[in-house]
Amino acid sequence: QVQLVESGGGVVQPGRSLRLSCAASGFTFSSYDMHWVRQAPGKGPEWVAVMSYDGNSKYYGDSVKGRFTISRDNSKNTLYLQMNTLGHEDTAVYYCAKGSAATGTYYFDHWGQGTLATVSS
């Protein structure tokens, strides 16, 4: 079955960096776009970034554009999120999520358990 396991969260000071990873299994990782979605405490989810199945395209939400970088290694079935210049507003549980289809319009059919990133001095 599909498994997505995030890691790399922790407590970091404002202005510092953090790198998250998501190890995928149970499906053909290289065939699906992969996403990062975050959820601040008590809030609804917020889409953060997407990388295409082949790594050729990537897009970001406005709140993280220019600070976060999404990447993937299809040989390792792993998705990454490099987060730089972190601020208190970036405190959230970060989920990786799989697109429901290889092409076209799709929702998120599988989510990892999430990893908590806390920005605090």
Added chain:
Amino acid sequence: EIVMTQSPATLSVSPGERATLSCRASQSVSSNLAWYQQKPGQAPRLLIYGASTRATGIPARFSGSGSGTEFTLTISSLQSEDFAVYYCHQYNNWWTFGQGTKVEIK
């Protein structure tokens, strides 16, 4: 950005009763609307996609309806395991979520 607005914020319902949750999109999303259930400390769980199609393994007491800008999630007879937060999610134009409806025990 398409803004998703859910109502009510909190719904108090007795076990066995019917719950009706609403979601409105700031512009048409066609039928590209999903619903998720989230329990404390857990990831969102897909319930409904395509506005009305139940995901694999989801009980028939969950049903979705609507298209365009107005959507509804109905839980026909609430079970103890259904008390949770529910989010709507549009995937017609990028991806955005509502702020959630908490279904609590009355």
